[in-house]
Amino acid sequence: MARGRLRVYLGAAPGVGKTFAMLAEGRRRGERGTDVVVGLVETHGRERVERLLEGMEIVPRVAVEHRGAVFGELDVDAVVARRPEVVLVDELAHTNVPGSRNAKRWQDVEEILEAGIDVVSTLNVQHLESLADAVEEITGVAQRETLPDEVVRRDGQVELVDMAPEALRRRMAHGNVYAPERVDAALSKYFRLGNLTALRELALLWVAGEVGDSLGHYRSEHRVAGVWETRERVVVALAGGPEGETLVRRAARIAARSPRADLLAVHVTRADGPANADPARLARQRALVESLGGGYHQVVGDDVPRALLDFSRRVNATQLVLGVSRRGWLARTLSRGVGVTTAASSGTVDVHMITHEEAGRPGGRGPSRAALTRSRRLAGWGTALLGLPLLTAVLLGLSHATLPSVILLFLLMVVCVALAGGMWPAITAAVAGFALLNWYFTPPFHSLAVTRPENLLALVVYVLVAVMVSAVVDLAARRAREAALAGAEAEVLATLAGYVLRGEAALPSLLSRLREVFGLASVTLLERRPDGSPAPPGPGGSSGSSGSSGASGPGGPGGPESLDGSDGSDGWRIVATGGGEPSTRPGVADTDVVVDDDLVLAVRGWLPGTSGRRVLEAFAAEAAVALRHQRLAEQAERLRPLAEADRMRTALLAAVSHDLRTPLASAKAAVEGLRATDVDWSPEDRAELLATADESLVKLDRLVANLLDMSRLQAGVLGLTLQPTALEDIVPRVVDELGPPYDRVLNRLPEDLPEIAADPALLERVLVNLVSNAVRYSPPGVAVLVGASMGDGGDGGDGDGDGGEHVEIRVVDRGPGIPEESRDRVFMPFQRLGDRDNATGVGLGLALSRGLAEAMGGTLVPDETPGGGLTMVLTLPVFPRHRAAPVPVEDP
Numbered sequence: 001m002a003r004g005r006l007r008v009y010l011g012a013a014p015g016v017g018k019t020f021a022m023l024a025e026g027r028r029r030g031e032r033g034t035d036v037v038v039g040l041v042e043t044h045g046r047e048r049v050e051r052l053l054e055g056m057e058i059v060p061r062v063a064v065e066h067r068g069a070v071f072g073e074l075d076v077d078a079v080v081a082r083r084p085e086v087v088l089v090d091e092l093a094h095t096n097v098p099g100s101r102n103a104k105r106w107q108d109v110e111e112i113l114e115a116g117i118d119v120v121s122t123l124n125v126q127h128l129e130s131l132a133d134a135v136e137e138i139t140g141v142a143q144r145e146t147l148p149d150e151v152v153r154r155d156g157q158v159e160l161v162d163m164a165p166e167a168l169r170r171r172m173a174h175g176n177v178y179a180p181e182r183v184d185a186a187l188s189k190y191f192r193l194g195n196l197t198a199l200r201e202l203a204l205l206w207v208a209g210e211v212g213d214s215l216g217h218y219r220s221e222h223r224v225a226g227v228w229e230t231r232e233r234v235v236v237a238l239a240g241g242p243e244g245e246t247l248v249r250r251a252a253r254i255a256a257r258s259p260r261a262d263l264l265a266v267h268v269t270r271a272d273g274p275a276n277a278d279p280a281r282l283a284r285q286r287a288l289v290e291s292l293g294g295g296y297h298q299v300v301g302d303d304v305p306r307a308l309l310d311f312s313r314r315v316n317a318t319q320l321v322l323g324v325s326r327r328g329w330l331a332r333t334l335s336r337g338v339g340v341t342t343a344a345s346s347g348t349v350d351v352h353m354i355t356h357e358e359a360g361r362p363g364g365r366g367p368s369r370a371a372l373t374r375s376r377r378l379a380g381w382g383t384a385l386l387g388l389p390l391l392t393a394v395l396l397g398l399s400h401a402t403l404p405s406v407i408l409l410f411l412l413m414v415v416c417v418a419l420a421g422g423m424w425p426a427i428t429a430a431v432a433g434f435a436l437l438n439w440y441f442t443p444p445f446h447s448l449a450v451t452r453p454e455n456l457l458a459l460v461v462y463v464l465v466a467v468m469v470s471a472v473v474d475l476a477a478r479r480a481r482e483a484a485l486a487g488a489e490a491e492v493l494a495t496l497a498g499y500v501l502r503g504e505a506a507l508p509s510l511l512s513r514l515r516e517v518f519g520l521a522s523v524t525l526l527e528r529r530p531d532g533s534p535a536p537p538g539p540g541g542s543s544g545s546s547g548s549s550g551a552s553g554p555g556g557p558g559g560p561e562s563l564d565g566s567d568g569s570d571g572w573r574i575v576a577t578g579g580g581e582p583s584t585r586p587g588v589a590d591t592d593v594v595v596d597d598d599l600v601l602a603v604r605g606w607l608p609g610t611s612g613r614r615v616l617e618a619f620a621a622e623a624a625v626a627l628r629h630q631r632l633a634e635q636a637e638r639l640r641p642l643a644e645a646d647r648m649r650t651a652l653l654a655a656v657s658h659d660l661r662t663p664l665a666s667a668k669a670a671v672e673g674l675r676a677t678d679v680d681w682s683p684e685d686r687a688e689l690l691a692t693a694d695e696s697l698v699k700l701d702r703l704v705a706n707l708l709d710m711s712r713l714q715a716g717v718l719g720l721t722l723q724p725t726a727l728e729d730i731v732p733r734v735v736d737e738l739g740p741p742y743d744r745v746l747n748r749l750p751e752d753l754p755e756i757a758a759d760p761a762l763l764e765r766v767l768v769n770l771v772s773n774a775v776r777y778s779p780p781g782v783a784v785l786v787g788a789s790m791g792d793g794g795d796g797g798d799g800d801g802d803g804g805e806h807v808e809i810r811v812v813d814r815g816p817g818i819p820e821e822s823r824d825r826v827f828m829p830f831q832r833l834g835d836r837d838n839a840t841g842v843g844l845g846l847a848l849s850r851g852l853a854e855a856m857g858g859t860l861v862p863d864e865t866p867g868g869g870l871t872m873v874l875t876l877p878v879f880p881r882h883r884a885a886p887v888p889v890e891d892p
Contacts, residue, residue: 004113007120007157008092012203013196015177016163018122019043019090023052025120026088030056035085039112039119040074040105042090046176059087064097071097076108079117086118093127093147106147123152125203138198139190160207165196232261233317236289237308237338240267243323243356244285250354251321252292263294264315268307280593280617305342312349319350380421384429387413392436403455406441407462414466418473426470434463507626511578514619520605522579525623526572526586528598572600575627580604593620599627663696663703670696705765720762720855724755724879727809731786734767744778745771748787756807757879758856766849766860770811770872773846777815777870785812791875805878806858814869823862849874 007025009018019041030036038058043049059079061072073096079087089112094105102108109119126135132143152158163171169191171177178186236251238244248265255261267282286296301307312320325337343351391413395401410433418426438448442455450456511523572585583589583602593601593616601620670693673679674686681689727749735745767786774784788809827850846860849872853860858876865871 002116004116004118005157006109006113006152007118007159008152009120009122009161010152010158010203010207011122011124011161012163012199013126013168013191014124015168015171016161018124018161019046019049020052021159021161022088022090022120022122023049023056026056026086027052029086037079037082037084037087039079039087039089040091041088045179048176057084062101064099066097066099073097073100074105074108076101076111079112080115083115084117086120087112089119089121092121092123092151093145095145104147106151110151123147125199125206128152128206131202131206134202135199138202139195141190158207160203162200162204165193165200168196169193232258232319233264233315234261234319234321235264235266235308235312235315235317236321237323237342238265238267238282238285239323240279240282240285241323242281244281245288246356247321247323247354248285248288248292248294250352252294254319254321254352255294263289263292264297264317265289265294266297266299266308266311268304269298269300280595280621283621284596304338305345308338308342309345309347309349312346317349319352320346321352321354324353324355377421377425380417380425381428383413383420384417384425384432387417388429388432388436392440396440401441403437403441403458407437407458410437411462411466411469415469415473418470422477423470423474426473427467430463430466430470433466434459437462507576507623507630508578510619510623510626511576514616514623515579520579520603522577522582522589522604524577524582524589524602525575525627526583526600526602527575527627529571529573575599576623591616593617595620595624599624663700666696667693667700702768720759722757722759722856722879725758725760725763726755727753727788727807730760730764730767734764734771737764737768738772738775744775744781744783746783746785748785750788753788753790753807754805755879756876758858758876762852762856763876766852766874767809767811769846769849770874774811774813774815774870774872778813779815782814786810787812806875807878809874809876811872811874812865812869813871814865814867817864817868817870818862820864827860846872 009021011018023038023041026036026038036056038053038056040059040061041049041053043053059075059082062075062078064071064073074089089105089109092106092109096103096105096108102111109121112119125131126139126143127146128149129146130149132146136142168177169187172183172187172191175183177183232255234251234255236247238247251265252263255263265285289296297311299307299311301310308320308322311317320342322339322342325339339351339353343353388410391409395406395409414426414429414433417429435448437459438450439446442450442452442459444451450459507525511525514520515523574582574584581604583604586592586594586600586602589602589604591603593603595601601616601623603616670689673689674681674693728751731747731749735747738745771784771786778784786809788807791806791808827847850860853874853876856876858874860872860874863871863873
């Protein structure tokens with residue numbers, strides 16, 4: 001059975017007319033004789049939609065019960081059993097009621113399509129999975145109902161139902177979309193003009209992308225090779241050279257001449273060997289393309305002109321921008337080059353050849369052409385100069401040597417020379433061998449004349465074979481060298497990548513690793529000062545001798561030193577440096593690598609050629625990233641206190657909105673009742689009202705005091721005076737201050753406790769908070785125990801205590817306790833673990849208590865009560881015996 005076809009009416013927002021368009025199509029198909037039914041349509045009370053439904057066959061919905069209510073959903077079985085040709089299903093992204101056949105309506109539609117029934121549906125752009133984040137960022141509304149784009153892309157026909165934002169807002173104002181009571185809120189929030197404009201653009205772009213994909217599939221299926229100028233697309237070819245920025249900007253100007261033209265950049269990586277592209281330049285050029293609104297692509301191909309044209313035709317490009325060749329006149333004479341070859345084969349693609357400053361300047365195009373080292377080339381020349389005469393002398397001493405065997409031995413000598421020294425010594429040896437063979441071994445002897453044709457043929461074949469073997473050996477050596485360089489480079493870059501992935505890319509460490517890799521004298525990251533300075537040297541980023549100083553070694557003791565903000569010279573400053581004497585500006589080091597307009601990596605020391613340069617540029621790019629990350633981290637650290645303060649402020653407002661109002665309301669009600677003249681209060685009622693007002697004001701005073709003390713602690717302006725304090729004087733005052741609700745407190749203080757170093761008022765505040773918290777969470781009728789004991793083994797927090805003695809004060813309750821993993825959370829402001837009511841305070845008690853304890857040089861930690869419950873252990877130092885007077889403590 002053939003799968004049904006899906007048609008979707010897509011809209012930018014609710015109310016643009018998707019459902020109306022779907023029903024209108026259903027009516028048109030029905031009038032043409034198509035069997036059409038309505039599977040499910042949401043009218044939302046819109047009269048025009050309801051009128052369109054009149055006379056159409058509607059499949060009854062299936063009833064689904066959820067939480068005591070009954071809902072109607074699409075009945076898939078009824079639709080399949082009815083087997084119409086077309087079924088209309090509204091709101092494709094709808095989430096079905098729990099308990100339904102499928103979780104999402106689009107899954108119901110998939111079953112109907114599999115049954116061979118065509119479906120017409122509707123969808124808003126906000127429900128596409130790929131655009132949900134963008135829509136949320138635009139509107140501020142999270143999208144809970146989404147569907148994968150593939151559901152629509154796979155076999156769907158998408159038609160955009162478009163409406164101008166102003167027209168949609170007029171529809172809203174006329175009550176054609178929402179009920180009147182919802183119109184004002186909708187127009188001021190989701191349906192703002194800017195939101196609708198952005199959503200409309202998203203819908204248009206998504207549909208345009210679908211059209212482009214469909215066109216691409218069609219061209220591919222029908223093997224259309226020509227360019228269809230449906231839309232201007234400008235492709236710029238980047239070779240990784242210094243001319244790339246010029247080409248990108250010129251291509252962008254060409255694209256800007258046509259409305260809505262696309263800009264695409266492409267770099268062809270040769271598959272037959274290492275390329276001459278500069279990775280750092282390519283990275284900068286890619287960033288430039290993306291900043292201009294274009295896209296960057298990289299393809300692999302042996303034939304660069306063919307790869308460029310294949311890519312251009314594949315993306316249906318109309319124009320291709322190339323740079324004039326950087327090759328010299330001789331190379332251009334011998335070979336047409338990429339640009340000329342591409343233009344000759346471009347067909348309907350317009351090719352622009354752009355001149356630039358680097359045209360005809362082949363210098364610096366890549367690694368050295370020398371395949372072998374200097375010592376191997378010398379060995380090859382030595383083998384040729386000494387081996388050929390020696391071989392000739394040996395063969396002349398043999399009386400039975402034939403010409404074929406002599407030629408083979410000379411050919412073997414040429415191969416040995418090629419293996420030792422490469423192509424040019426081998427070619428020289430082949431030519432010299434030809435002369436020796438002709439003079440000594442080909443009749444007439446001692447003459448360059450050749451009388452027999454077969455001898456001439458043998459000598460010519462010998463030379464050709466020798467030259468070809470030399471070329472092959474040289475090419476193999478060249479490829480081996482390039483592979484070794486590429487392998488070494490890949491190993492270093494892989495090490496760098498692993499170094500970064502392990503999170504070790506701090507800027508000083510990165511520069512230290514760079515200096516170790518190359519044995520450099522110094523590495524300095526320079527940044528242009530904000531007040532401006534001369535530009536970095538040259539587009540290529542080179543200055544000085546480009547790694548020819550010959551310096552090696554670490555160049556000085558110590559690792560890199562971060563000098564962010566240090567003054568350099570000529571408008572530059574040193575961000576970070578490692579090794580010996582740092583470079584103060586671009587141009588004074590052996591090598592400068594330009595990272596961007598404001599960052600330059602200056603290197604003193606020897607660099608191993610172009611391969612080392614590429615690795616250096618990779619390090620430079622990573623150093624720039626590390627610098628940005630470092631500064632972002634510093635900025636985040638600077639903003640952390642502000643964020644924390646804002647979080648505290650928000651939590652405070654949320655927490656005290658009820659807790660300040662409750663005692664105020666109670667006190668106000670009691671006072672207003674007492675002032676009422678129309679009520680004759682009895683003495684008992686009057687006393688109760690006064691007690692209520694007093695209790696409420698005490699709660700309010702305690703709450704405000706806690707808030708003020710917490711704010712002073714966080715601001716570092718809490719003043720306190722440490723003096724000898726007796727616990728037996730403090731605990732009774734705590735119980736008295738808490739009043740009758742807290743008469744379940746048992747005082748178990750030993751009589752021989754020494755005086756502690758504390759601020760009596762603040763200590764009382766700490767104990768009031770601890771005891772009130774313990775009583776609140778203790779079971780009814782169960783007492784709270786307050787005890788103390790001596791402890792040692794530390795200085796108790798006073799810094800100069802007498803023998804390190806301290807007193808541990810324990811407030812013990814038998815409540816539910818706190819899990820060990822949650823104990824640190826109870827000391828966060830506005831945290832009340834396990835609360836289920838709104839009358840338990842703002843959760844400042846324990847946070848404030850710990851802060852005050854630490855301000856007095858003590859600690860406050862939670863512990864488990866044996867048998868169940870929580871024990872708060874307050875540790876304070878014993879007052880030193882040699883200290884006779886109160887000790888003022890500076891603000892923390």
